[in-house]
Amino acid sequence: MFDAIVIGSGMSGGIAAKELSERGLKTLVLERGRKLEHGASYTDSVLPWELSNANMIPEEELARDYPIQGRSYAMNAATQQYWVKDPEHPYSTPEDKPFGWFRGNHLGGRSIMWGRQIYRLSEMDFEANKKDGHGSDWPIRYADIAPWYDHVERFIGVSGSKEGLPQLPDGDFLPPFALNDAEKDFAGKVADKFPGRRVIPGRCAHLSEARPHHEELGRSQCQVRSLCERGCTFGAYHSSLSSSLPAAMRTGNCTIVTDAVVHSLIHDPKSGKVTGVRVIDSNTKKTKTYQAKLVFLCASTIPTTQILLNSKSEANPQGLGNSSDMLGRNLMDHFGAGAAGLYPGLENSFYRGRRPTGFYIPRFRNVTESGEFLRGFGFQGGAARAGWGTKSKLGGPSTVGAELKERLRSPGSWLVYLSGFGEMLPNRDNRITLHPTKTDQWGIPQAHIECVHGENELKMGKQMIADAKAMIEGAGGRVVMGGSKLTIPGDAIHEMGTACMGNDPATSVLNKYNQVHGISNLFVTDGAAMASGGCQNPSLTYMALSARAAHHAAEFLKAGKI
Amino acid sequence: MDQFSRRGVLRNIMLLAGVAAIPHGAAHALFDGPASLPPATISLLSAVADTIIPTTETPGAAEAGVPDRLQKMLANWATPKRRDEILGALQKIDGAARTEAGSTFAALSPADRLKTLKTFDTAHSGDPGYSKLKELVIQLYYLSEAGATVELRYEHNPGAWEPSIPVTAETRNYGGPGL
Numbered sequence: 043m044f045d046a047i048v049i050g051s052g053m054s055g056g057i058a059a060k061e062l063s064e065r066g067l068k069t070l071v072l073e074r075g076r077k078l079e080h081g082a083s084y085t086d087s088v089l090p091w092e093l094s095n096a097n098m099i100p101e102e103e104l105a106r107d108y109p110i111q112g113r114s115y116a117m118n119a120a121t122q123q124y125w126v127k128d129p130e131h132p133y134s135t136p137e138d139k140p141f142g143w144f145r146g147n148h149l150g151g152r153s154i155m156w157g158r159q160i161y162r163l164s165e166m167d168f169e170a171n172k173k174d175g176h177g178s179d180w181p182i183r184y185a186d187i188a189p190w191y192d193h194v195e196r197f198i199g200v201s202g203s204k205e206g207l208p209q210l211p212d213g214d215f216l217p218p219f220a221l222n223d224a225e226k227d228f229a230g231k232v233a234d235k236f237p238g239r240r241v242i243p244g245r246c247a248h249l250s251e252a253r254p255h256h257e258e259l260g261r262s263q264c265q266v267r268s269l270c271e272r273g274c275t276f277g278a279y280h281s282s283l284s285s286s287l288p289a290a291m292r293t294g295n296c297t298i299v300t301d302a303v304v305h306s307l308i309h310d311p312k313s314g315k316v317t318g319v320r321v322i323d324s325n326t327k328k329t330k331t332y333q334a335k336l337v338f339l340c341a342s343t344i345p346t347t348q349i350l351l352n353s354k355s356e357a358n359p360q361g362l363g364n365s366s367d368m369l370g371r372n373l374m375d376h377f378g379a380g381a382a383g384l385y386p387g388l389e390n391s392f393y394r395g396r397r398p399t400g401f402y403i404p405r406f407r408n409v410t411e412s413g414e415f416l417r418g419f420g421f422q423g424g425a426a427r428a429g430w431g432t433k434s435k436l437g438g439p440s441t442v443g444a445e446l447k448e449r450l451r452s453p454g455s456w457l458v459y460l461s462g463f464g465e466m467l468p469n470r471d472n473r474i475t476l477h478p479t480k481t482d483q484w485g486i487p488q489a490h491i492e493c494v495h496g497e498n499e500l501k502m503g504k505q506m507i508a509d510a511k512a513m514i515e516g517a518g519g520r521v522v523m524g525g526s527k528l529t530i531p532g533d534a535i536h537e538m539g540t541a542c543m544g545n546d547p548a549t550s551v552l553n554k555y556n557q558v559h560g561i562s563n564l565f566v567t568d569g570a571a572m573a574s575g576g577c578q579n580p581s582l583t584y585m586a587l588s589a590r591a592a593h594h595a596a597e598f599l600k601a602g603k604i
Numbered sequence: 605m606d607q608f609s610r611r612g613v614l615r616n617i618m619l620l621a622g623v624a625a626i627p628h629g630a631a632h633a634l635f636d637g638p639a640s641l642p643p644a645t646i647s648l649l650s651a652v653a654d655t656i657i658p659t660t661e662t663p664g665a666a667e668a669g670v671p672d673r674l675q676k677m678l679a680n681w682a683t684p685k686r687r688d689e690i691l692g693a694l695q696k697i698d699g700a701a702r703t704e705a706g707s708t709f710a711a712l713s714p715a716d717r718l719k720t721l722k723t724f725d726t727a728h729s730g731d732p733g734y735s736k737l738k739e740l741v742i743q744l745y746y747l748s749e750a751g752a753t754v755e756l757r758y759e760h761n762p763g764a765w766e767p768s769i770p771v772t773a774e775t776r777n778y779g780g781p782g783l
Contacts (some may be wrong), residue, residue, distance in 0.1 A: 089760060090747040090780040095681040095780060096740065097747070102683050220767040265761040268782075392769045395762035398783065429782045430746045430756065433737070440729045442656045442738070443718045450746070451755065453777050455642075 044297070044334040044549050044601070047319050049349070052151025056286030056570035057194065057338030061592030062338070063295040066539035067599070068200050070297050070332060071290070074324060074341075075147035077300040078154070080260075080283040081311065084273030085120045094119050094285070113533065116142050116155050116271040124148065124155045124271070133489045134477050141491040142532035149300055150282040151342065152535070153581075155271045157400065158246045158279050159422065160200045161189050161578035162211045166409070171574050175414050177372055177468025178544030178572045181554035184211070189587035190593075197289075198280035198585070200254055200263075201257060201399070202245030210404040210420075210578070211473055216250045218243035220554040221603050223391035224425035224456040225401050231517035232403075238410030244399035244422060247280040247581075261286045267295050268396035279398065304492065309565070311357035315604075316564045335604055336563040336595055340588065341567035343373075343472060347505070347540040350551075350558075350566075352480045363541065363558040363566075370475055372468035372542050373493050374575045376534035378419075379503055379527065380461035381510040383519035385425060387578050388490045389579070392427060392453055400424025403460070403513075405577055407505060414503040419464035420577045426455030458519055462506035463534065466579040467498050472531075474540050493531040503528040535582050555598075556591035563604045567591045576580045647710040648694050651676060655717045656741045657751075665741055667705055668750035674740055689733030696734070700724050752779025 043373035048059045055071060062069045097118045098104075104112045105257040111125040113119055124146045128260045146152060153537035165184040169326075172179040186210070195204050195213040202215040221243055229241035248264040249256055261277035261284055270279055277284035290296040306330065308318035313563060318331045339346045347370050351361035363369055403421040407413035428436060430450040438449060466472075472494065495503075531537075544550020547559035552571055558564040567588040571578060576583075598604045641649070653665040653674065665671070678687050701709035701720050710718060728734045745751040752758040756779035 087760075088756065089749075091749040093747060093781075095677050098681060098742045100681045101686060204609050219765050222767045266765045267761055325643050352688075390771045391769050392775060394766040394769055395764055396778075397765045427777075429777050430742070430779070432690065433777075440725050442721050442725050444660050447657055447660060447662075447741075447755070450742070451773065451776055453775060511751055530780050 044068045044332070044338050044440040046070070046338060046595070047072060047332055047334040048338045048340055048344060050151065050343060050345070050568065051149050051282050051284070051287065051298065051317065051341035052340065052469045052568075053153045053156065053581045054342075054588045055338070056150070056153060056282030056290070057514065057588040058338045058340050058567055058592050059290040060286045060298055061589045062596065063290040063293040063594035064184070064294065065592065066297050067596060068333065069290065071334070072150075072302045072304055072319065073118060073147060073149050073298065073300045074303040075151070075300065078148045078150055078205055078273075078283060078330075080273075080277065081275045083123075083307070084275050086267070086275050087124075088120055088267045091170035093419045109204060110142055111144055113142060115508060119203060121155060121271045122205060126148060126272075132480070133484060133491060134480055135491050139492055139494050140491050142530055142535075143491070143537070144532070144535045145342065147537050149298065150287070153197060153258040153281040154283065155579060156281075157535075157579065158248060158270060158472035159194070159401070159402075159579040160202070160245045160247050160582045161420075162213060162574045163187075163578055163583055164209050167210055167574065167576035170417060171468065176416070176574075178368075178542050178546065178550040178573050181543050181545045181550075186554070187583070187586050187590065190590040191582065194582065194585045196590055198247050198285060199249045199253070199261075200245055201243075201248050201250035203243050203332060203402075205240065205242050206523075207240065207404055209409050215546075216253075219246070219248075219399050220395045221340070221365055221401055222393045222425060224385055224388050224458065225358065227388060228385065228425060228458055228517050229401070232513050234511065235516040236406075239403060239406045240399050241403055244402045244424075246399040247374040248398050249278050259285060261285060266395035266397055268398050271396055303486070304341065304352040305329070305484070305486055306349060307362055309355055309358060309362055310354070311560070314561060316362070316561060324484070326485065329524040337572070337601060338588070338591070338595070339564070339566045340568045343493070343537045343540055344489050346566055346568055346570040347474050348476065348486070350541065351474075351531070354501070362564070363561065365546050365560070366551065368470075368542065368551050370540050371470040371473050372539040373474055373491070373537065374466040374468060374572065375493070375531050376460045376463040376575060376577060377466060377495060377503065377531065378529050378534055378535045379501055379507045379510075380421075380459060381507065381514055381521055381525060382523040383514035383521040385458045385514075385517070385519040386458040387518070388456055407502075407509075411504060413502070415498050415505065416467060416470070417465040417498070417502070417555065418577055419462045419502060419506050421460045423458065423460040425456050427456055432457065454584040458514055458517070460510040460513065463577050463579070464499065464502045464506055465575050466544070467496060468539060468589050469496055469572055491532075495528060495531065499528070503562050536569070536575065538572040538575055538580055542573040543571050544573060555594045556587055562598070565591045565595055607719065634770065641678065642711075644708075645689075645694065646671065646675065648698055648708070651710040651712075651717060652694060652697055652737070653741045655721045656738055657745045658718070659715065661719070662755040663750040668745055668748040670744045670748060671693050672739055673744045673748070675765070677740065677744075686736065690737045690740075693728070693731060693733035695735050697721065697724055746779050747781065755779070
């Protein structure tokens with residue numbers, strides 16, 4: 043018997059495990075995937091000339107095993123081990139409504155190959171649902187989560203600059219990765235032409251400077267390699283393997299079990315509590331039940347809701363926490379489109395190092411400028427000089443020989459690129475259900491995902507593309523690539539919602555402490571909990587919600603309220 | 605759970621000291637398998653690769669090991685369609701050499717190879733087989749040790765971000781994967 047079971051070892055589960063263990067709770071972490079070891083399992087020391095097939099996955103294998111995962115920018119031969127083979131982990135969507143679900147099947151989950159961008163939601167984001175009536179009103183406001191943002195940022199280490207922007211609150215940052223000369227130039231011109239828009243250093247979960255509490259965990263300063271998606275032996279970016287799980291383990295209170303696929307939760311109608319977790323060994327297919335005083339669901343958005351829906355009983359025929367019929371609804375992602383342009387001038391400036399971030403343009407639509415849609419978007423981007431790869435594809439007449447070699451030898455023109463991240467409105471018809479007949483290899487009903495962009499997203503997307511182009515051109519660049527198509531749902535790999543927080547049990551699944559309404563010992567603290575998505579990269583908020591909920595869970599347990 | 609702490613620190617020190625170690629297990633997945641093409645095709649492939657990126661004051665594609673890598677990619681990476689297209693492009697280049705210079709491409713002097721391939725390159729920039737062949741030669745060259753560290757420069761662990769460095773006549777691009 044454990045005090046707590048945390049289902050999932052990724053971004054949210056790692057922090058939940060750390061916080062619960064540090065509060066003295068005997069904690070079991072259940073991970074469905076295989077074990078990975080920090081350092082030993084990584085491929086970050088493989089040199090360019092040691093990469094197989096120019097770091098590309100064989101074409102037939104890519105088409106057969108990774109039709110979805112292969113779309114991810116972070117998927118290549120050196121990172122192949124971190125992505126599931128799609129046919130082995132099926133889900134279903136309507137034919138005309140594709141949804142991209144990107145994931146791994148290993149200890150640490152997507153915290154190994156995440157994008158590492160860190161942005162706080164603001165008061166505006168927590169008020170949005172109430173203000174425009176879409177989705178369930180967040181039961182918390184910025185002030186409730188701010189101390190937990192502080193807490194998590196300090197622990198994980200966030201590089202960034204203080205900017206004093208109300209729509210993007212500052213934190214306790216490590217030094218920022220400075221903008222390069224073209225980015226500074228771009229930032230100046232954008233500020234001149236578009237008052238209210240800011241180009242700031244991208245905030246990321248990297249140790250631009252390692253503090254003692256990072257070093258105690260074996261983490262060290264970022265070496266500016268941009269090999270992050272291979273896993274970082276320096277532990278320079280936050281992941282469950284480099285940071286949160288080691289912190290949990292050193293308390294002596296945490297146990298990790300891998301290859302443990304959670305089937306469902308056992309609910310006792312008499313006590314109204316969850317009493318156990320049914321697990322299938324992913325290799326032997328043997329079943330087992332684990333028991334604990336409380337359970338944290340951190341399996342990531344889709345599996346978390348899948349587990350709840352699959353936890354059917356006489357008392358809960360629609361699954362656990364679904365008396366409102368809200369479970370599975372309001373599935374969101376971010377959506378995007380972008381543009382890239384040639385940026386003339388500054389030929390005498392270059393840089394050294396492969397910085398693991400770029401710049402960020404915080405939301406300005408419906409903040410400092412109006413928009414013909416609700417909510418808004420931000421841009422991630424950067425400027426860099428064309429290297430050999432880009433130069434060989436861009437510009438100049440085709441050639442071969444010494445002439446080609448000479449051309450690729452020197453740094454090319456500056457390029458500036460902007461990639462938009464827009465907020466999707468919560469929409470009850472964007473929904474996860476269990477497929478009535480299809481199951482996975484463990485006999486668990488497959489997730490059926492139905493999710494489309496609505497009119498607000500399409501309007502916002504048009505503005506996003508227009509604004510990206512206008513900024514590049516306004517700063518003197520020439521647009522060479524301007525996406526006119528929006529990403530399909532899921533492709534931003536920010537899927538969230540489906541077990542949203544709210545004060546009203548009739549319109550939400552979780553209360554303000556991330557407890558499932560009516561089940562005091564069941565907490566959901568991953569992306570599923572999100573009542574709205576903002577336009578900021580969401581991992582920081584998942585971690586802050588996890589830490590906050592763990593604090594309250596431990597208090598409730600002590601007070602005999604669970 | 606010792607691996608989280610001590611081993612991590614040790615590896616960090618090794619990496620900081622520039623000791624490159626391929627993680628055990630990872631090495632397996634990353635090395636290429638065997639390859640086999642007829643000798644005449646290998647000569648042709650080598651000659652074409654070394655004409656696309658020739659030896660100058662720095663090594664060319666052949667010295668950098670590109671033909672061997674490319675051969676392995678045809679065996680291990682390419683679909684049959686892709687392989688046929690690339691091998692087809694090689695044969696077209698050889699055909700052009702026979703028509704224009706009356707010899708196989710591989711038997712031509714470096715100057716004549718360049719002349720033939722320049723003409724071919726201009727005429728076939730839209731040919732999927734040739735475009736991919738050229739792209740792969742370029743990629744494999746700048747990812748190779750010679751291409752990345754002798755022709756260009758490469759630091760696996762730069763260690764610091766320097767956002768502004770003046771460009772001089774000597775400034776070269778960075779090798780390895782990247783923009």
